[in-house]
């Protein structure tokens with residue numbers, strides 16, 4: 001299959017994106033912990049099961065599955081993130097293994113009983129081909145359980161700042177981008193992710209809505225530091241000159257302030273927990 005089409009994503013996750021996730025790994029994992037729990041509850045792994053962790057990044061879900069006794073292979077095409085995952089597994093003496101390869105063409109040492117993913121499956125230029133390839137890596141009847149984001153408007157942890165800084169971004173001239181474009185929200189549409197998996201030969205596709213309050217930070221500085229690394233504010237900071245950048249930061253600060261309580265900053269997140277079986 002033609003994997004050159006994933007080149008933009010591969011470059012991002014081996015460059016600025018990967019560096020950011022490695023740098024912010026502890027903060028991101030703490031914030032996303034309630035969603036990892038939902039993923040592992042949904043996957044209901046049993047000891048000894050062979051599990052493929054798609055787009056494992058710095059390894060949080062691989063380590064979580066390995067701690068439950070699963071035999072995990074974490075798969076990702078980001079070299080810096082895989083290196084971080086490997087180092088964490090070694091430090092924790094967990095037997096997870098890792099493979100740095102594009103999921104659309106990776107070859108695997110053995111078939112898997114289950115595929116899990118925490119937000120690692122929405123970045124394919126040709127998702128039907130990718131999920132057909134991944135299906136063929138599972139035993140017949142093997143199960144898929146992955147978390148994908150619902151639309152930004154259901155994710156205030158990102159959209160509160162996103163709306164505040166949107167006016168500072170240059171307006172595009174062309175039509176609005178296709179919401180299915182590879183990226184964090186590509187599978188926000190329940191009908192779309194279902195059709196991709198069905199076309200790729202998966203059966204029993206089901207989606208469950210998972211909503212959690214995420215603890216983003218204890219202080220405004222911490223909140224802005226995280227949002228400056230990932231999400232819409234990060235983009236603004238990359239693209240703007242110093243003057244408007246400061247204005248955008250102030251707008252983000254103002255938008256977040258009312259959401260702080262004595263317990264810090266909590267904002268809502270909404271995902272689909274997608275399940276399916278390899279035919």
Ligand SMILES: C[S@@+](CC[C@H](N)C(=O)[O-])C[C@H]1O[C@@H](n2cnc3c(N)ncnc32)[C@H](O)[C@@H]1O
Pocket residue numbers: 006009013054055056057058059060061075076077078081101102103104117118119120121123124
């Ligand atoms: C949003 S990050 C999530 C990382 C990790 N699952 C987590 O929750 O911390 C998306 C991950 O998917 C990986 N990814 C995207 N497209 C991929 C592909 N075609 N093959 C392998 N990995 C891919 C990226 O490198 C990145 O690590």
